[in-house]
Amino acid sequence: MESNPVLLESKSSPINLLNEMHQLRLLGHLCDVTVSVEYQGVRAEFVAHKAVLAATSKFFKEVFLNEKAVDGPRSNVFLNEVQVADFASFLEFVYTAKVEVEEDRVQRMLEIAEKLKCLDLSETCFQLKKQMLESVLLELQNYSESQNSEEEGAAHPNILPDSKAVVEAGQDPADSPVARPSCGASPEVPAAKSKEKM
Numbered sequence: 001m002e003s004n005p006v007l008l009e010s011k012s013s014p015i016n017l018l019n020e021m022h023q024l025r026l027l028g029h030l031c032d033v034t035v036s037v038e039y040q041g042v043r044a045e046f047v048a049h050k051a052v053l054a055a056t057s058k059f060f061k062e063v064f065l066n067e068k069a070v071d072g073p074r075s076n077v078f079l080n081e082v083q084v085a086d087f088a089s090f091l092e093f094v095y096t097a098k099v100e101v102e103e104d105r106v107q108r109m110l111e112i113a114e115k116l117k118c119l120d121l122s123e124t125c126f127q128l129k130k131q132m133l134e135s136v137l138l139e140l141q142n143y144s145e146s147q148n149s150e151e152e153g154a155a156h157p158n159i160l161p162d163s164k165a166v167v168e169a170g171q172d173p174a175d176s177p178v179a180r181p182s183c184g185a186s187p188e189v190p191a192a193k194s195k196e197k198m
Contacts, residue, residue, distance in 0.1 A: 021052055022095040033064075035077045037087045044084040046091055050075070056094040058117035086112050093121050103132065 024030050031047035053060035063077055079087065086108050093099040097120070101109055106125055113121035 018096060021049060025049060025052075025091075025095060031074065033075050033077060035079060035087070037079045037082050037084050039081060039083045042084055044087075046087065047074075048091060052094060056118055056120065058119075060116065082112060082115070083108070090116065090118070090121065093124075094118065106132070 025048055028047055031049055033048050033050045033053065035046045035048060035053075037044050037046065050060070050064050054064050055061075060077070064075075067075060086105070089099045089101055089105070089109060090112050099109075106128055110122060110125035110129065112118075113125055
């Protein structure tokens with residue numbers, strides 16, 4: 001009698017795999033490519049794994065699949081016009097699926113994602129830029145609404161918020177229409193504010 005097939009699936013395996021590959025890269029173990037990055041005279045070299053770069057970047061995949069056999073154990077890739085800090089952030093992202101950058105670098109990260117054809121980073125940057133834009137629009141809307149309410153308050157100067165405004169106008173609060181219930185004070189004025197003239 002045949003038993004039914006069951007699915008063995010690990011939720012933690014992809015995360016563990018990424019973490020292990022990241023540790024191997026940081027320690028320089030099993031790395032088979034050196035990426036040299038240069039921008040405006042600033043140059044740095046990064047070691048990585050071809051398989052990780054090829055799996056996350058179509059640019060690197062094309063480079064590695066089209067390269068000729070090399071003499072040494074490690075191949076080299078040269079990238080011009082890519083800032084060292086941006087490529088370091090790119091590597092951290094492809095090895096960990098997350099990276100922390102300053103807000104003003106998000107656009108540059110989007111540009112490097114497009115240059116290196118890294119769809120995951122491109123989508124992540126795009127979503128973050130969308131959230132940032134929505135946040136700015138919400139702040140502008142709130143500011144606009146607060147300005148409108150201030151303008152509406154200024155447009156109706158005959159409405160006095162309380163009896164202090166009457167005092168500032170030079171009247172005796174006891175003689176003001178707001179303070180005297182006998183002179184037709186509005187029902188909104190609380191009884192505690194009204195004073196009876198002795």
